[in-house]
Amino acid sequence: MKPAEYSQMNPAALAPKASWFNRRCLEAVLKHLPHLDRGQLDLVLPDGRQLKFGQAQADEPRASVHLKSYRPLRRLMRGGLMGWAESYMEGEWDSPDLTSLIRWAVRNEKAMTHFMDGHPLIRMLNRLFHLSRNNSRRGSRRNIAYHYDLGNEFYRLWLDSTMTYSSALFEEHQSLQDAQLNKYRRICEMLKLKPGQDVLEIGCGWGGFAEVAATEFGAKVHGITLSQEQLDFARQRIEKAGLNAQCSFSLTDYRDLNQQYDHIVSIEMFEAVGESHWAGYFDKVKDCLKPGGEAVLQVISIAEERFEGYRRGADFIQRYIFPGGMLPSPSVMKNCITERGLSLQEELLFGRDYARTLEIWQRDFNERWPEIRSLGFDERFRRMWNYYLSYCAGGFYEDTIDVGLYRIKPA
Incomplete structure (x- = not known):
């Protein structure tokens, strides 16, 4: 889908049973996903609804993510890419080809800065652990x-x-x-x-x-x-x-x-x-x-x-x-x-x-x-x-x- 198709979309229409906070997380993700056009991402929502972003060319990755709940989006908003990885470890989302998903993310990372780092406090805690x-x-x-x-x-x-x-x-x-x-x-x-x-x-x-x-x-x-x-x-x-x-x-x-x-x-x-x-x-x-x-x-x-x-x-x-x-x-x-x-x-x-x-x-x-x-x-x-x-x-x-x-x- 093109960015214009999402500009007026009401997240409540996509996730009518989701909580207010989950809808806000979904809205934030949908606002940015249409701009990630290097390759293709197929996103399956918890209710089974499928959304497609981009169109993969012959040399571009085609990735797929199946959300089992909206918890991965909350983790992404708070913990950035670390939170997203932790969500996978907990079984909250799946992908049939994780490597293709990583490649898709790398190619689109300039448009993903909003999601990369997460909350400064969580980022600081991860850094302190490393140190x-x-x-x-x-x-x-x-x-x-x-x-x-x-x-x-x-x-x-x-x-x-x-x-x-x-x-x-x-x-x-x-x-x-x-x-x-x-x-x-x-x-x-x-x-x-x-x-x-x-x-x-x-x-x-x-x-x-x-x-x-x-x-x-x-x-x-x-x-x-x-x-x-x-x-x-x-x-x-x-x-x-x-x-x-x-x-x-x-x-x-x-x-x-x-x-x-x-x-x-x-x-x-x-x-x-x-x-x-x-x-x-x-x-x-x-x-x-x-x-x-x-x-x-x-x-x-x-x-x-x-x-x-x-x-x-x-x-x-x-x-x-x-x-x-x-x-x-x-x-x-x-x-x-x-x-x-x-x-x-x-x-x-x-x-x-x-x-x-x-x-x-x-x-x-x-x-x-x-x-x-x-x-x-x-x-x-x-x-x-x-x-x-x-x-x-x-x-x-x-x-x-x-x-x-x-x-x-x-x-």
């Missing part, structure tokens, strides 16, 4: 445990057999497992890794990179993590593979490292460092490299034009998925690298591969949900993770976030 999860030594252990100590069995059910929880690097027609192995090999090749060289992995996950680097490239790898669950799994994995002579792992904060290595690898750990600790992180990378050594970091970044607004707020990911997390923009990260006496030698960006990775994770997560549920996770958790995976996939598709491999060395 309270600072990645000090104690805070880092707490933040990592919140996400990664959900249990190895939980992650095993929906990750591929390499137990890799970071973006794959796909070649055409590759499976997720092969694409993850491809990513590990590419990192080793970027470092020109040789047999017998010592590699430090900051944030070793479940040991997937260490196994490839040791088995295929003959490296000696020491991996550090703050997750007890990951540590236990990685040690068992390496023992089973007969690689104890080449690989070791420890529960260590990167700030406590004091040895030097031929090379350093860190795969999607930088996002958990926190902006106030970025300089110290790069100082530690520099200090832990032997002369002539290099490091490869896999890092998720946020688009340049979004960084300043992002760093002043707190988004859904920071509130519910990765407490204390913070993405750099490409230029901010590169400036930090340079300021700490390091030099960027090579970069490889592959954001679309992350969107593909996330879609496979989401498919497998939902296919294995009955088994995941049996571990003690509830419906709210399922919806939270679906929103998280779609939120990220939509961002990678729409280039609001990206991921890259960055090879650096002391200047």
Whole structure:
């Protein structure tokens, strides 16, 4: 429908049984929706009435939202996009394709500023929560445990057999497992890794990179993590593979490292460092490299034009998925690298591969949900993770976030 068609519409005609406040919320939404014309939104009201906004072209997203009540609109008015996400977690609205809805919202966000932030008080409370999860030594252990100590069995059910929880690097027609192995090999090749060289992995996950680097490239790898669950799994994995002579792992904060290595690898750990600790992180990378050594970091970044607004707020990911997390923009990260006496030698960006990775994770997560549920996770958790995976996939598709491999060395 066109804006003019809504200018005289009485919300009471659309929602005759709704309360006065619910009608006011509906009126506020209807006032703005006709101006969101990048793609198409099909809105189903609680009584089943359907409204269509925009007309999707071939390359534009078509999204659909089914309101089960008017509570989502109240949450949107009060809590902005955070409130909207929380409403989904509570089962108050549904969408057959969350990723398309996220993409539609990104394309129309300039016309959605009225809904973005919500009430200043709620926005401030979300920001204060984020600031309270600072990645000090104690805070880092707490933040990592919140996400990664959900249990190895939980992650095993929906990750591929390499137990890799970071973006794959796909070649055409590759499976997720092969694409993850491809990513590990590419990192080793970027470092020109040789047999017998010592590699430090900051944030070793479940040991997937260490196994490839040791088995295929003959490296000696020491991996550090703050997750007890990951540590236990990685040690068992390496023992089973007969690689104890080449690989070791420890529960260590990167700030406590004091040895030097031929090379350093860190795969999607930088996002958990926190902006106030970025300089110290790069100082530690520099200090832990032997002369002539290099490091490869896999890092998720946020688009340049979004960084300043992002760093002043707190988004859904920071509130519910990765407490204390913070993405750099490409230029901010590169400036930090340079300021700490390091030099960027090579970069490889592959954001679309992350969107593909996330879609496979989401498919497998939902296919294995009955088994995941049996571990003690509830419906709210399922919806939270679906929103998280779609939120990220939509961002990678729409280039609001990206991921890259960055090879650096002391200047």
